[in-house]
Amino acid sequence: MSNIPPTRAAALAHLEAFAPRMGRLYAAGRNTDPGPGQRQDVSELSAHIRHRLITEEEVVRLALAHHGAEAAEKFIQEVFWRSYWKGFLELRPSMWRHFESKVAADQARLATDALLRGRHEMAMMGLTGIECFNAWVHELKETGYLHNHVRMWFAGIWIFTLKLPWALGADFFLHHLKDADPASNTLSWRWVAGIQTPGKHYVVRPENIERYTNDRFNPEGELDVCCEPLNEPPPPPPGSLPPADAARGRVALLLHSDDVTFWPERCEVVALAGLSVARPCADGAANFAEAALEDGLAMAEARLGTPAARLTPGSLAAWAMAQDVDAIVTPWAPVGWVADALAVAASGVPLLRARRAWDSTCWPLARAGFFPFKDKIPTILQELSIAPDALPLFGR
Ligand SMILES: Cc1cc2nc3c(=O)[nH]c(=O)nc-3n(C[C@H](O)[C@H](O)[C@H](O)COP(=O)(O)OP(=O)(O)OC[C@H]3O[C@@H](n4cnc5c(N)ncnc54)[C@H](O)[C@@H]3O)c2cc1C
Incomplete structure (x- = not known):
């Protein structure tokens, strides 16, 4: 079902339907690919989570609620791979x-x-x-x-x-x-x-x-199985995570495709915009990111009661100047093309980069391999008040 519509409503409906399979069924079946249209043991929600139509936290909470920490461990670990990789790159831009x-x-x-x-x-x-x-x-x-x-x-x-x-x-x-x-x-x-x-x-x-692949393919004799690893420099040592900005007061909210459902706390949001960042890619990928942003903007518009401006990096500065606000707040764009576009477009704009507690908790821990990171999942879940009782069961 890899054509789940790029909306939060569709993602939530699919997530609810998949929830009963997030436990032992997932652990047993997640490595098998029966092919397009046949998959039941993986969620196929990665595009929705990546653009944050639904968040890692929501998915993990649901898995815990349905299965408990022990049975949902494998699924939750896979979700944490995303946070681990994001943290790893954020510490080594x-x-x-x-x-x-x-x-x-x-x-x-x-x-x-x-x-x-x-x-x-x-x-x-x-x-x-x-x-x-x-x-x-x-x-x-x-x-x-x-x-x-x-x-x-x-x-x-x-x-x-x-x-x-x-x-x-x-x-x-x-x-x-x-x-x-x-x-x-x-x-x-x-x-x-x-x-x-x-x-x-x-x-x-x-x-x-x-x-x-359930015997769908057998490339016997076609693959190089005696290969050596590539010889390139290893990852550099980690730096420290740049601090997020504290957003307060009367602000305008700027959403982008890295996080389409963000809403700043302790702020009075009085204006709204969505920033589209074009990159060279196939229509399917571009359209998904755009539609996810549109869906996020529609929800934010409903909450605010006013329409959002649609911006490109070239029109951001002029829009920002015209807002009668203390600052523009935007969800943290992790290392990548959105952050690059923002860095250029926002020069001279009073832009505050706010970060979700999930990211601020996970990312600094991605200093070495996944296994030491994985061992910290119970602590992360406790710190975020997601699973205060999960510690004894999780991470064995
Ligand atoms: C070579 C390679 C390239 C990849 N490129 C991307 C990419 O560009 N974007 C991307 O989102 N993922 C990427 N992944 C990770 C992973 O393959 C996809 O997130 C995964 O296929 C998601 O499918 P799903 O939603 O059905 O996963 P499920 O098995 O249902 O897992 C649930 C969720 O956990 C997360 N997750 C699961 N496995 C991984 C993983 N290995 N790494 C990170 N997060 C994971 C995803 O958010 C996923 O939706 C890549 C993996 C490999 C090996």
Whole structure:
């Protein structure tokens, strides 16, 4: 059901329907991909969570309410992968710059290396000799979604069998995914390549694909299973999380596609706008982000009782000047294209970047690998008053 409409109402309805499966059924079935239209054991809500039509906190609360901490542990951990990756990149913003310059350098290579360009084009058209890979290319382009296990296989085949540059693969995902996310995508591709956890790469095995696609595919003899991890510099050490701004007084609220349901506390919101940030990507991905923002704006308009202005980075400063407010408040845009656009467009604008308690609690903890982070999930849930009793059961 990877075509859940890009609205909060649709996401909540789907979430309610999926809630009974967030416990042991999820733990048992989440790695299997029975194919488009057949999936029952994963939520397919990543695009809605990524744009925050629904939040990580809402999803985790529902899982706990339905199943308790022990049975919902696996599902909750998966949701925390998103927060972990976001925190990891937020503490190391240079990794995003590094990725962008790698994409640019690889694209320049394509311009001069006809052989590489040909192999790259064949892969992006789904015209390799590997049937499963070709099917996933078509699914990605048609639906803007791939199952998590498929994303791992896809990236592994791209890097180690097709021997294409990892950054171009990550860029291809960002182009088509409705949940395209700078942190989860870049760092997951790095993880598959063996440069996120240096020396540990993800080797794709044909029998694994056969088993977890319910025998739909068997690429026996087609994959390079003797590959070595890529040799690139490891992630830099973490910096510290920049402080969020405290928003007070009479403000205008500026929403964007990184968080479409934010509402500042302790403020009098008197005006509203949505900022559209264009980026080069497929229509499906762009339309999802725009529609999610429209839905968020419609809810905020109903709450405020006045219509929202629709802005581009070029029209932000003039709109901000015309508001009779103490400040413009915007939800924190994590490292990525929205934050980049805001940084340029908001120069001279009294813009306060507010952050959800969820992010402020999780992100500073993403200093090393996921496992030490995972061990802190019970503490995080307690600190956020989400699961005060979960501690004894969780994280074993
Ligand atoms: C190479 C690669 C690239 C990826 N690129 C992206 C991306 O651009 N955007 C993106 O949102 N996710 C990305 N992921 C993570 C993950 O594959 C998707 O979030 C996942 O497929 C979501 O499907 P779902 O909603 O059905 O997940 P479910 O299994 O139902 O999980 C529930 C929620 O937990 C979160 N989640 C689950 N697994 C992960 C994970 N491994 N990492 C981060 N969050 C997770 C998602 O918010 C998801 O909606 C990538 C993974 C890999 C291996």
